[in-house]
Structures are given as structure tokens and as C-alpha cells.
Amino acid sequence: MRTSRPLAIAALLSAGLVLAGCSGSGSDDSPEGAETTATGGAESEPTTEEPTQEAPAYDVEAIDFGEPGETAPGSTVAIGEPAWVVTHMTPADADAAVEVRVGLSLIDITEGSADIWAGWENEDEFAGFTPYLMVLQYVYPDGLPEGFDEPKAPAIFPLLEDGSGASFIEAQNFGMGTGASDVCGYTLQGWDPETNTLVVCAVGLSDAGPVTGGLFNGDSWSGFVQGLDPVYGEANILWQ
Numbered sequence: 199m200r201t202s203r204p205l206a207i208a209a210l211l212s213a214g215l216v217l218a219g220c221s222g223s224g225s226d227d228s229p230e231g232a233e234t235t236a237t238g239g240a241e242s243e244p245t246t247e248e249p250t251q252e253a254p255a256y257d258v259e260a261i262d263f264g265e266p267g268e269t270a271p272g273s274t275v276a277i278g279e280p281a282w283v284v285t286h287m288t289p290a291d292a293d294a295a296v297e298v299r300v301g302l303s304l305i306d307i308t309e310g311s312a313d314i315w316a317g318w319e320n321e322d323e324f325a326g327f328t329p330y331l332m333v334l335q336y337v338y339p340d341g342l343p344e345g346f347d348e349p350k351a352p353a354i355f356p357l358l359e360d361g362s363g364a365s366f367i368e369a370q371n372f373g374m375g376t377g378a379s380d381v382c383g384y385t386l387q388g389w390d391p392e393t394n395t396l397v398v399c400a401v402g403l404s405d406a407g408p409v410t411g412g413l414f415n416g417d418s419w420s421g422f423v424q425g426l427d428p429v430y431g432e433a434n435i436l437w438q
Contacts (some may be wrong), residue, residue, distance in 0.1 A: 214329040237426045257384040265303045266339045271433035281435045287343035304412035304437040306333040330402040330409035331382040338394040353419045356402025357411040365403035411438040
């Protein structure tokens with residue numbers, strides 16, 4: 199299935215606003231100090247307990263993708279279900295891209311508030327649009343290629359109920375496109391190098407009904423031409 203590429207609307211950032219590729223949250227340590235206890239009237243030696251590590255509270259948790267598989271190009275999968283694809287990443291100073299296996303999914307869609315763009319220089323461009331907060335998850339089961347500390351995640355573009363492409367926010371800073379905007383206001387795990395899992399939020403836009411799905415065609419968020427991918431460009435994978 200070939201679907202027209204969604205329209206990117208650039209959000210011009212003020213110097214004080216930074217849109218990150220992923221949003222992470224640290225956890226608070228709750229150490230208990232050394233305690234002195236009395237037994238039979240005599241003080242025992244002080245004991246130091248290990249700090250208690252509290253689990254971070256994420257607005258949307260990563261899900262278990264299970265064992266890596268192979269999703270046929272042109273497949274339709276459910277929201278929250280992974281597709282397993284082969285994409286490409288080009289290490290710095292490399293002459294060619296390398297193939298990378300990745301599981302990816304649209305795991306959550308929620309209607310957001312127009313407060314997202316309040317105060318932006320081009321706020322008027324968003325009049326009549328409703329933002330939809332799309333939480334995306336990526337799993338790199340074989341790890342990242344040498345030279346990468348964090349992944350460059352391929353796009354999952356927003357789709358409307360009729361299957362047509364919706365608009366989305368593409369972050370711009372100093373005129374340079376930097377990809378999907380993580381301006382949802384969510385606390386997400388971001389990139390976890392221990393599990394090779396990335397959870398990030400993108401913002402779909404619609405003035406014609408809700409965003410209800412997503413599309414993978416092998417393209418990047420800041421790409422200008424659809425269909426360059428020899429496999430998925432003509433056989434998109436859909437989440438509905």
C-alpha cells in the first residue's frame with residue numbers, strides 16, 4: 199500500500215525551548231542512614247543499608263515486544279503490536295550505511311492540548327489543528343552499530359481514520375530540521391542502553407478528525423521524498 203507522505207509543519211523554537219529526541223526521567227534515591235541499635239543494653243556496630251532505588255514513574259511504559267520476528271512489508275498490525283523491519287544507519291565517517299534490525303510500534307495515541315505551541319513564534323500556523331500525542335517504541339535486539347551511542351529512529355507517521363496522512367510537528371532549531379518533536383509533556387524512559395529500547399513521543403496534527411494510526415515507509419521524519427526505501431516505500435506497514 200502506498201500512502202501519501204504526511205505534511206510536516208515546522209515549529210520554530212525560541213532560544214529557551216529545547217525539543218529533545220527522547221524524554222527521560224531520573225529516579226530519586228532514598229538512602230537510609232547508618233542506624234545504631236541496642237541489644238541487652240549494649241550498642242551494636244552501626245550498619246549501613248543499601249540505598250533504595252525507586253522505579254521511575256513513566257506516563258507510558260515500554261512494552262515487551264517478545265522475540266524478534268519478521269514482519270512482511272505491507273502488513274497491518276494493531277496499536278501496541280511491534281513490526282520487525284530492517285532499516286539502515288550510517289556511522290560517522292563511514293562510506294556506506296549498515297543494515298540494522300529493529301522492532302518498532304505505535305504504542306499509544308492520546309488527544310493533546312493546543313497549549314503545546316502556546317508562545318511559539320509561529321503559533322498562528324497551528325490555528326484549527328488538534329495535537330495527537332503518539333508514543334513510539336523501538337527495540338534494537340542486536341544492539342547498535344559501532345559508532346552509535348543512541349539510535350536514529352525511523353519515522354512512524356500519523357494517519358487519520360480514513361487512512362490518509364496527517365500533519366506532524368517537525369522540530370526546527372536555527373533553521374535545521376531535527377526530526378520528530380518530543381513536546382508531549384510526558385515523562386518517558388527515552389533510550390535505555392541496557393535493553394536497547396527507545397520510547398519517544400511525536401506530535402501528529404489534524405484539522406480533519408482524530409489521528410488513529412501510524413505508517414512506516416522506511417523514511418525519516420525530516421525526509422523530503424517518500425518511496426526511496428526499496429522495500430517499505432511501496433509496501434508500507436500500518437498501525438490501526
